[in-house]
Amino acid sequence: MSMHLPVRPAWTCAGCGQAWPCLTRKRQLLAEFAGARVSLMLYLSRFFVAACVDMPATTSGTLYRRFFTWPYEPSDGRHSSESAPPGR
Numbered sequence: 001m002s003m004h005l006p007v008r009p010a011w012t013c014a015g016c017g018q019a020w021p022c023l024t025r026k027r028q029l030l031a032e033f034a035g036a037r038v039s040l041m042l043y044l045s046r047f048f049v050a051a052c053v054d055m056p057a058t059t060s061g062t063l064y065r066r067f068f069t070w071p072y073e074p075s076d077g078r079h080s081s082e083s084a085p086p087g088r
Helices: 023-032 037-054 060-072
Strands: none
Touching: 023 037, 023 060, 037 060
């Protein structure tokens, strides 16, 4: 069982303290749902809805990017801003 679970209502990772899903959890989810991206997106939608309820001051676009864009990035689940050197 993953220790990288969401801590609500802040939606931080219980394992590393980063915004959830953290890089480790993203990698785990990509492995768990390999070849089943639609299932992964349905799984993430459950968390997206809960995060929208828990964080009403956060824009839906921000949460959308946080939960739904990383599985389609050509990397290991890391957002481009996470992999870019500081200052970019």
